[in-house]
Amino acid sequence: MRLQYPSSVRVIQLPCSGRVDIIHLLKAFEDGADGVYVAGCLEGDCHYLTGNFKARRKVNYVKKVLEALGIEPERVEMFNMSSAEGPRFATVAREFTAKIKELGPSPLKAAQAA
Amino acid sequence: MIVGDSKPLEEILEMIKDRPKVLVLGCRGCVTVCNVGGEKEVGILATTLRIARKKAGLPPTIDERTLERQCDPEYVEELAEVAEGYDAIISIACGVGPQFVSERYPTVRVFPGINTTFIGGALEHGVWGERCQSCGNCLVHNFGGLCPIARCSKSLMNGPCGGSANKKCEISPEVDCVWHLIVEKMEKMGRLQELAQVWPVKNWSTSRDGGPRKRVREDLKQ
Amino acid sequence: MKSGSNLEKMLSAGHFAVTGELGPPRGNNAEEVRHKAKHLKGIVESVNITDNQTAVVRMASWAACKILIDEGLEPNLQMVARDRNRIALQSDLLGATALGIKNVLCLSGDHQRFGDHPEGKNVYDLDSLQLLDTFRKMRDEKTFLNGKELDGAPEIFLGAAENPFADPFDFRPIRMAKKIAAGANFIQTQCIYNMPKFREFVKRIVDMGLHEKCYLLAGVTPLKSVGMANYMAKFVPGMDVPDTFIKRLKGVDKKEQAAEGIKIAIEQIHELKEMKGVAGVHVMAIEWEHRAKEIIEGAGLLPRPQV
Ligand code: SF4
Numbered sequence: 164m165r166l167q168y169p170s171s172v173r174v175i176q177l178p179c180s181g182r183v184d185i186i187h188l189l190k191a192f193e194d195g196a197d198g199v200y201v202a203g204c205l206e207g208d209c210h211y212l213t214g215n216f217k218a219r220r221k222v223n224y225v226k227k228v229l230e231a232l233g234i235e236p237e238r239v240e241m242f243n244m245s246s247a248e249g250p251r252f253a254t255v256a257r258e259f260t261a262k263i264k265e266l267g268p269s270p271l272k273a274a275q276a277a
Numbered sequence: 278m279i280v281g282d283s284k285p286l287e288e289i290l291e292m293i294k295d296r297p298k299v300l301v302l303g304c305r306g307c308v309t310v311c312n313v314g315g316e317k318e319v320g321i322l323a324t325t326l327r328i329a330r331k332k333a334g335l336p337p338t339i340d341e342r343t344l345e346r347q348c349d350p351e352y353v354e355e356l357a358e359v360a361e362g363y364d365a366i367i368s369i370a371c372g373v374g375p376q377f378v379s380e381r382y383p384t385v386r387v388f389p390g391i392n393t394t395f396i397g398g399a400l401e402h403g404v405w406g407e408r409c410q411s412c413g414n415c416l417v418h419n420f421g422g423l424c425p426i427a428r429c430s431k432s433l434m435n436g437p438c439g440g441s442a443n444k445k446c447e448i449s450p451e452v453d454c455v456w457h458l459i460v461e462k463m464e465k466m467g468r469l470q471e472l473a474q475v476w477p478v479k480n481w482s483t484s485r486d487g488g489p490r491k492r493v494r495e496d497l498k499q
Numbered sequence: 500m501k502s503g504s505n506l507e508k509m510l511s512a513g514h515f516a517v518t519g520e521l522g523p524p525r526g527n528n529a530e531e532v533r534h535k536a537k538h539l540k541g542i543v544e545s546v547n548i549t550d551n552q553t554a555v556v557r558m559a560s561w562a563a564c565k566i567l568i569d570e571g572l573e574p575n576l577q578m579v580a581r582d583r584n585r586i587a588l589q590s591d592l593l594g595a596t597a598l599g600i601k602n603v604l605c606l607s608g609d610h611q612r613f614g615d616h617p618e619g620k621n622v623y624d625l626d627s628l629q630l631l632d633t634f635r636k637m638r639d640e641k642t643f644l645n646g647k648e649l650d651g652a653p654e655i656f657l658g659a660a661e662n663p664f665a666d667p668f669d670f671r672p673i674r675m676a677k678k679i680a681a682g683a684n685f686i687q688t689q690c691i692y693n694m695p696k697f698r699e700f701v702k703r704i705v706d707m708g709l710h711e712k713c714y715l716l717a718g719v720t721p722l723k724s725v726g727m728a729n730y731m732a733k734f735v736p737g738m739d740v741p742d743t744f745i746k747r748l749k750g751v752d753k754k755e756q757a758a759e760g761i762k763i764a765i766e767q768i769h770e771l772k773e774m775k776g777v778a779g780v781h782v783m784a785i786e787w788e789h790r791a792k793e794i795i796e797g798a799g800l801l802p803r804p805q806v
């Protein structure tokens with residue numbers, strides 16, 4: 164199934180959202196990402212039991228870091244979806260992209276350009 | 278192990294303001310085990326600081342390094358070539374780290390990146406509790422293996438005080454009353470009678486109260 | 500006689516003793532102390548002067564004690580182990596007794612976390628039992644804690660506190676026995692509301708024979724209102740206020756609640772007077788000193804016997 168989602172979204176596949184670490188999320192911002200989101204399984208559906216809960220806590224941690232740095236915490240999010248829900252994946256991708264567009268480019272880029 | 282907590286980011290940013298070249302220095306000892314100052318945390322803090330620098334339009338020269346231990350001159354020596362090249366070193370080891378590093382490299386500004394909080398252990402993943410206050414004369418075997426000095430809010434040796442309620446300490450429902458635990462444990466061990474004696478005053482001279490302490494092992498000295 | 504204090508004489512003569520309590524002001528307002536003392540004069544044997552109670556800074560206990568002595572009352576100096584080390588505690592005892600103070604109550608003290616200087620460092624060089632033991636030694640052996648001889652030893656009637664409602668309940672009588680072994684001549688208890696539980700506590704004390712080694716004074720604090728009762732029940736650690744009292748206060752008109760609270764206190768004292776092992780009552784009419792007389796008189800304890 165080919166789904167249409169914005170080409171600006173770069174997908175990095177992991178065996179489980181629980182494998183996401185704080186450093187990965189931060190590195191993405193350091194390297195210029197305007198927003199980062201983690202797509203994990205539905206709560207209660209984690210194959211490794213709590214991977215998606217852990218991922219959410221890490222996302223929340225990064226939100227706090229961004230806030231302390233004066234960067235909009237909405238630039239990082241966690242979404243839960245079933246692996247069978249292709250259309251939802253595409254919807255989330257579109258909605259998050261729209262949200263980030265609204266926020267504008269990462270303040271890191273703006274500063275670099277100035 | 279020695280347990281610590283990260284300092285607020287705002288405080289660290291203030292420390293390195295106007296100091297272009299910065300080294301975040303971790304330690305593979307206790308602080309790695311309690312997830313506050315190991316290689317991983319060095320990466321997180323350094324990345325965060327680089328993001329801050331980039332956002333401010335400044336060159337992001339924040340380097341990363343983790344020593345085997347910062348409480349051993351042998352390992353601190355490893356920085357000999359590079360230390361002086363930095364405008365600031367943020368040590369995220371326990372309080373010993375920033376002291377040993379600044380003693381060895383007196384011209385470099387060294388900042389503590391964590392707050393050293395206590396001697397304790399892991400209660401569960403992500404949770405640590407205080408267990409010892411290094412009083413210099415361990416007595417825990419008399420109290421069912423529980424330390425009243427570090428774990429009773431008043432360091433009572435003849436507790437529990439009148440504020441003990443529902444197994445919790447008067448200072449907070451989050452804090453166990455260690456004296457309740459001591460009584461329970463001693464009872465289970467059939468040793469309650471031992472608690473009926475009045476514990477005499479403690480000699481605090483072996484503790485920090487006797488002045489800064491030093492340990493010498495003649496047989497090991499060179 | 501350990502000290503010859505009024506309180507000691509009354510208890511050793513076998514009279515049912517009454518003590519009161521006074522909290523020094525949060526300032527150096529000596530007039531305030533005199534004013535509160537006036538209400539207690541002649542109706543109690545001795546008045547406890549709290550020592551920075553609840554870790555809130557107040558006029559030094561020993562100084563307020565001295566004001567009471569000058570007013571013709573007998574103070575009971577409370578001393579907590581929280582704020583002073585063994586050097587200061589021994590020194591203050593010498594000073595206090597030199598001023599004529601004869602009763603001393605040894606406490607560990609409330610933790611400063613909920614006081615008005617929560618950022619302070621606490622001391623706890625000694626705990627309340629070690630403090631008792633130290634003062635007993637100064638009185639009986641006429642030496643300091645270090646064994647060195649005193650130039651003039653204190654003559655004091657030594658007291659301690661016990662909270663029968665704190666946990667673990669089964670250990671409380673053992674701890675009271677420890678306090679007696681450490682030197683307590685009398686024990687004042689935390690405010691009692693749960694009478695059945697207190698009765699059980701006293702029964703154990705009597706079974707252990709502790710009432711023969713030490714005088715037990717039962718704590719009574721009148722409930723001024725439903726609000727106060729609720730507060731005590733919910734927020735004061737180690738306080739046990741049964742629902743029946745809260746209901747009883749709620750059952751009367753708001754204006755009548757204070758009178759009802761006093762009535763309850765009087766009933767409690769009547770009950771305590773009949774309880775074997777109880778040698779007296781400690782009436783803590785907190786910030787309500789002017790109503791203490793009503794309670795003591797109502798309980799049939801006035802006039803006080805002369806000893
Ligand atoms: S008794 Fe002293 S050395 Fe032993 S655990 Fe407690 S504080 Fe540490």
Ligand code: SF4
Binds near residue numbers: 431432442455
């Ligand atoms: S409640 Fe327990 S832990 Fe807290 S100060 Fe009292 S005896 Fe110590």
